[in-house]
Amino acid sequence: MIKHFPDLLRAVVTDVMLILLLSTMAMPKYKSRAIYIIVTAAVLIGNVSMNYYFYRSEDYTGVFYVDLTMLLVIGIVMKPLFTDKIMQWCFSYITMLNLHASIVFLSYTLSRFLPYPKYGHTFLRLVMFSIVIFVFRKWVSELYRKVLDYWHIYILPIVLLFACFIGYFFGGDIRETLINNYIQLFLLILLGLSVYVTIIHSLKTITKQYEMREENQSIQAEREFLQLAADGMSERLKLMEEVSAQNIRTAHDRRHFNNVLLGLLGQGQTEEASALLQNQNQAAPKTSRVYCENPAVNAAVSHYAGIAEQAGIRVEITLEISAGLTVDSLELSMVVSNLMENAIHSCEKLPYNIPQYIRFTCMSAGRLLLEMENPCPADTALDENGHPVASGEGHGIGSKGVIAFAKKYDGELLYKVENGVFRVRLLV
Numbered sequence: 001m002i003k004h005f006p007d008l009l010r011a012v013v014t015d016v017m018l019i020l021l022l023s024t025m026a027m028p029k030y031k032s033r034a035i036y037i038i039v040t041a042a043v044l045i046g047n048v049s050m051n052y053y054f055y056r057s058e059d060y061t062g063v064f065y066v067d068l069t070m071l072l073v074i075g076i077v078m079k080p081l082f083t084d085k086i087m088q089w090c091f092s093y094i095t096m097l098n099l100h101a102s103i104v105f106l107s108y109t110l111s112r113f114l115p116y117p118k119y120g121h122t123f124l125r126l127v128m129f130s131i132v133i134f135v136f137r138k139w140v141s142e143l144y145r146k147v148l149d150y151w152h153i154y155i156l157p158i159v160l161l162f163a164c165f166i167g168y169f170f171g172g173d174i175r176e177t178l179i180n181n182y183i184q185l186f187l188l189i190l191l192g193l194s195v196y197v198t199i200i201h202s203l204k205t206i207t208k209q210y211e212m213r214e215e216n217q218s219i220q221a222e223r224e225f226l227q228l229a230a231d232g233m234s235e236r237l238k239l240m241e242e243v244s245a246q247n248i249r250t251a252h253d254r255r256h257f258n259n260v261l262l263g264l265l266g267q268g269q270t271e272e273a274s275a276l277l278q279n280q281n282q283a284a285p286k287t288s289r290v291y292c293e294n295p296a297v298n299a300a301v302s303h304y305a306g307i308a309e310q311a312g313i314r315v316e317i318t319l320e321i322s323a324g325l326t327v328d329s330l331e332l333s334m335v336v337s338n339l340m341e342n343a344i345h346s347c348e349k350l351p352y353n354i355p356q357y358i359r360f361t362c363m364s365a366g367r368l369l370l371e372m373e374n375p376c377p378a379d380t381a382l383d384e385n386g387h388p389v390a391s392g393e394g395h396g397i398g399s400k401g402v403i404a405f406a407k408k409y410d411g412e413l414l415y416k417v418e419n420g421v422f423r424v425r426l427l428v
Helices: 005-025 033-056 060-079 086-112 116-145 149-169 174-180 182-266 269-279 297-311 329-348 396-407
Strands: 314-319 359-362 366-377 414-416 422-425
Touching: 005 060, 005 116, 005 174, 005 414, 033 060, 060 086, 060 174, 060 414, 086 116, 086 149, 086 174, 086 182, 086 396, 116 182, 116 314, 149 174, 149 182, 149 359, 174 182, 269 297, 297 314, 329 366, 329 422, 396 422
Parallel strands: 314 359
Antiparallel strands: 359 366, 366 422, 414 422
């Protein structure tokens, strides 16, 4: 037993590192590590026990066949423990076989230059497997997980690479094969390295293409959303303009009505004047207040300020928004409408004992800084991105429009909930 300790140690190290490598490449299905430890222990005990029989007779060719059988068993038995699709699993499994063949050859060849070749053989395997696992975790693992397709294309070259390795290892004594064909095996390892570098570069390119495609789709969706919202806001502004024109006409008619009323009173016809007043059931409309120079934004603010005042919400508005803006006025009015509408809804959800107010300010100093402040219910929360959490199905569309606007103009958007007060700041 002591005589064969270096061989047994090498077998244990190799088996453990192979399973660690496969576990690094594949995605585990279960969180419990005990399952994987038990499977590893079973494979280890079975393989070492069979290897020991051939170590006693120094039949290393038999050891090679036992190890190859063990690797085939690993590929079948351990597949249910991982979530990888079959083609990706096959790629990982064949890659493990290729790495095993390369490391076995390199460790056997290089160990002859070390002081204690038998232990040096084991040490080199441990170092090389560790380097491969580290490289995969550090630079390959992330993009390896993202690619779900095209594995059937990548499998063909690595299967042929493995077939070349097997072609050398089968056919005679394994030690003589490694010694007599070391130049060919070195070249084959270099070829395999170039194949895997090409595959990894291809995976990286595909990952970037996926990310660019998803980003373009997101940008396109945001543009379509902004366009739809802008169209809706345009229709709303048209209605506001019609109402404003109607108010002007009504004010003009009011002047004529007042002249008739004054004439009746001057002639002492008080009963006719009283009847005329009773028939007049439409009060004179109030002139819209001007909050800023920009017509689109002013119309939106006037509309929602009126809604807030009718709901008993105190409104404090201070705006410095000029007619000429670096951003689209219609889109900005849409953002203002969304912010004020959300603030009104938030105030309406408050208990009666909490004062309701909306404080809206906008300062202009090269860039626009908008700030909206209002009290909010206790359950108001922000998500992991710092954006408001929708209170139910169909809600949150306004906030998405504000976020899309900020992204389009490379603005800074900040939401904050503190001490029952909701604040949003937008710098564009």
